Amino acid sequence: MDDLYREVIIEHYKNPGYRGHLDPHDIQFEDNNPLCGDHIEITIQTDENEKVADARFDGHGCAISQASADLLIESIIGKPLDEVKQLNKDHILEMLGIELGPVRLKCALLSLKVLKAGVYGLGEASDDLVE
Amino acid sequence: MSLDVGSIRKQFPIFQRETSPGVPLIYLDSTATSQKPIAVIEAMNEYYRRSNANIHRGVHTLAEEATAMYEGAREKIAKFINAPSAKQVIYTRNTTESINLVAYSWARANLKAGDLVILTEMEHHSNLVPWHMLQAERGIELEFIPVTEDGLLDLSAYKTLLNRTPKLVSFTHMSNVLGTINPAGEIIRLAHEAGAMTLVDAAQSVPHLKVDVQALDVDFLAFSAHKMCGPTGIGVLYGKKDLLEAMPPFLGGGDMIKEVKLRSFRANSLPHKFEAGTPAIAEAVGFGAAVDYLSSVGMDAISAYEHELTEYALERLIEIPGVRLFGPDAEKKGGVASFVLDSVHPHDVAQILDKGGIAIRAGHHCAQPLHEKFGIPATSRASFYLYNTKEEVDLLVNGIYKVKELFG
Ligand SMILES: Cc1ncc(COP(=O)(O)O)c(C=O)c1O
Numbered sequence: 143m144d145d146l147y148r149e150v151i152i153e154h155y156k157n158p159g160y161r162g163h164l165d166p167h168d169i170q171f172e173d174n175n176p177l178c179g180d181h182i183e184i185t186i187q188t189d190e191n192e193k194v195a196d197a198r199f200d201g202h203g204c205a206i207s208q209a210s211a212d213l214l215i216e217s218i219i220g221k222p223l224d225e226v227k228q229l230n231k232d233h234i235l236e237m238l239g240i241e242l243g244p245v246r247l248k249c250a251l252l253s254l255k256v257l258k259a260g261v262y263g264l265g266e267a268s269d270d271l272v273e
Numbered sequence: 274m275s276l277d278v279g280s281i282r283k284q285f286p287i288f289q290r291e292t293s294p295g296v297p298l299i300y301l302d303s304t305a306t307s308q309k310p311i312a313v314i315e316a317m318n319e320y321y322r323r324s325n326a327n328i329h330r331g332v333h334t335l336a337e338e339a340t341a342m343y344e345g346a347r348e349k350i351a352k353f354i355n356a357p358s359a360k361q362v363i364y365t366r367n368t369t370e371s372i373n374l375v376a377y378s379w380a381r382a383n384l385k386a387g388d389l390v391i392l393t394e395m396e397h398h399s400n401l402v403p404w405h406m407l408q409a410e411r412g413i414e415l416e417f418i419p420v421t422e423d424g425l426l427d428l429s430a431y432k433t434l435l436n437r438t439p440k441l442v443s444f445t446h447m448s449n450v451l452g453t454i455n456p457a458g459e460i461i462r463l464a465h466e467a468g469a470m471t472l473v474d475a476a477q478s479v480p481h482l483k484v485d486v487q488a489l490d491v492d493f494l495a496f497s498a499h500k501m502c503g504p505t506g507i508g509v510l511y512g513k514k515d516l517l518e519a520m521p522p523f524l525g526g527g528d529m530i531k532e533v534k535l536r537s538f539r540a541n542s543l544p545h546k547f548e549a550g551t552p553a554i555a556e557a558v559g560f561g562a563a564v565d566y567l568s569s570v571g572m573d574a575i576s577a578y579e580h581e582l583t584e585y586a587l588e589r590l591i592e593i594p595g596v597r598l599f600g601p602d603a604e605k606k607g608g609v610a611s612f613v614l615d616s617v618h619p620h621d622v623a624q625i626l627d628k629g630g631i632a633i634r635a636g637h638h639c640a641q642p643l644h645e646k647f648g649i650p651a652t653s654r655a656s657f658y659l660y661n662t663k664e665e666v667d668l669l670v671n672g673i674y675k676v677k678e679l680f681g
Contacts, residue, residue, distance in 0.1 A: 179644075202650075206624075
């Protein structure tokens with residue numbers, strides 16, 4: 143059981159550092175995982191150099207989806223948006239440090255999908271964003 | 274009535290496996306799909322090894338054998354649900370396709386804008402979406418029998434709805450989330466008194482209870498082989514003969530015709546009229562074997578045993594602080610225990626239990642509106658069949674305590 147629910151995941155799930163909602167914000171996006179009803183919203187403030195000045199996530203769902211979101215937000219603060227656009231699923235899996243089956247992978251990648259749809263300014267979050 | 278569960282388990286090869294080294298499989302997800310006894314696996318194997326051929330029309334030995342096996346299974350299934358004739362047993366892919374068949378063929382021929390179809394708030398998506406689609410296409414109206422706080426259908430609200438002269442009442446015999454066994458006979462009788470047709474989603478009832486279509490006097494009844502020890506890929510639509518005969522065909526193609534001209538066709542007689550193209554032959558053979566298997570154990574014995582097990586499971590689960598159970602008490606339900614645990618997401622519950630080899634399901638179980646009604650996005654669901662034991666329930670309970678520890 144310890145392999146999937148590593149301490150880092152439980153810790154970020156129970157005590158997230160970046161849960162919240164920024165107002166005003168420059169970027170906002172939200173989406174659901176229809177399979178389990180997980181929900182993630184991300185808000186971002188950018189600076190004049192097109193970098194992430196600050197960011198937060200909000201929502202509800204399983205430990206994997208919420209911990210991934212917290213880790214992801216932590217990892218993008220201070221990063222240029224262009225770099226954020228390049229993030230892919232390996233980034234999330236590296237931070238989580240676990241292997242996931244296809245169902246749980248969707249939970250883990252929900253926040254990245256939401257983030258990229260927001261940063262790219264898309265109308266809809268597609269799974270292609272996190273392939 | 275008691276079952277020799279020890280010897281029943283030996284008939285299911287999957288229980289010999291471990292989910293990881295040293296961790297035996299505890300399968301509590303039969304509501305999603307049941308495991309398969311060796312008799313079913315062997316019957317399909319034998320068919321492919323000895324008798325594989327396309328059915329009907331062929332005159333060679335294999336074609337005759339295959340046809341006899343395919344039609345023989347239909348006879349067995351008809352007997353199992355006490356259908357007056359095997360001609361009224363239409364093979365489909367599953368419950369979902371059976372309901373869609375009624376929605377496409379019967380409903381499109383018989384319903385017009387403004388006609389009312391009554392469903393319930395506890396339906397599986399397969400008995401909602403086909404009617405949403407017909408509503409969009411035809412402008413039919415939909416109303417829903419409400420579900421009470423303790424997970425029962427509100428029959429007095431139903432009686433009020435019946436005053437609006439519905440054309441069809443379509444409802445689940447047993448809820449796959451709450452486990453509620455609905456009083457199908459009474460619902461059907463009231464529908465008929467109001468002049469409505471009835472469709473029963475029997476996906477969860479036929480596998481677990483003795484279902485007699487003539488005693489129910491039901492007009493259409495749908496179920497799937499894979500939830501009753503049979504293979505995936507095959508299900509049944511039972512229908513009253515005059516209704517099926519009057520209905521236009523569903524899919525067009527080979528096998529469903531009597532005669533084809535360049536510009537026209539004449540539909541075949543029942544049941545073939547609704548079975549276009551090469552069907553799931555091995556699966557039908559497996560379905561027949563599944564029905565034989567369940568009959569040999571005895572449906573009454575299976576129901577009684579499941580009831581005992583469910584009673585025990587509910588008792589043990591409700592003892593756990595933070596567990597909230599959904600659905601009525603054991604008297605009114607089948608072998609399903611859906612619950613939430615504190616604020617732990619059901620996915621996390623299921624994933625941690627899986628580490629102990631315990632397979633339960635987490636999510637909305639294809640009944641999103643029902644979950645919305647109870648104000649929760651998802652539940653964890655343990656479900657039981659003839660091969661489960663009280664020891665497995667105990668392991669489930671221990672597993673839930675472990676989840677609490679980890680997330681506590
Ligand atoms: C009550 C109910 N209806 C319909 C279905 C759909 O069955 P199938 O997926 O075999 O078509 C299910 C299966 O989950 C069910 O539990």
